[in-house]
Amino acid sequence: MTHCSHANLELLPERKETLRCRHCHLTIAADEIGEDGYCPECFDATKARRADFEKITHDSGKVRYRCEDCGALIESA
Numbered sequence: 001m002t003h004c005s006h007a008n009l010e011l012l013p014e015r016k017e018t019l020r021c022r023h024c025h026l027t028i029a030a031d032e033i034g035e036d037g038y039c040p041e042c043f044d045a046t047k048a049r050r051a052d053f054e055k056i057t058h059d060s061g062k063v064r065y066r067c068e069d070c071g072a073l074i075e076s077a
Contacts, residue, residue, distance in 0.1 A: 004070040012064040012073075019053040027056065 017030040026041040034040065038049040065074045 004067060004072065006067045006069070006072065006074065008068040009065040009074065010068050012066055015058045018056040018058070020056055021050065022052045022054055023048075023050050 018027055019030050019033065020027045021039040021042060024039060024041045024045065026039055028040075033053075036049065036051075038051045039053070042048050042050045062075050065076075066072070067074065
């Protein structure tokens, strides 16, 4: 266990809407998917244009911080 006092905290940005490909399991922000809406990883690997994604929900209302000294992640409600 670390003895860090977590004196240097960095506020982490709120997570964007995230999608996961049902075939290759790539996790990507919704706004990073191209205009055609297919998975770039599946296309690179197999040239298949798969657009079968599931939405990943994130706990809203929580604020996340990272300690710049030890790298610990801290959540608060």
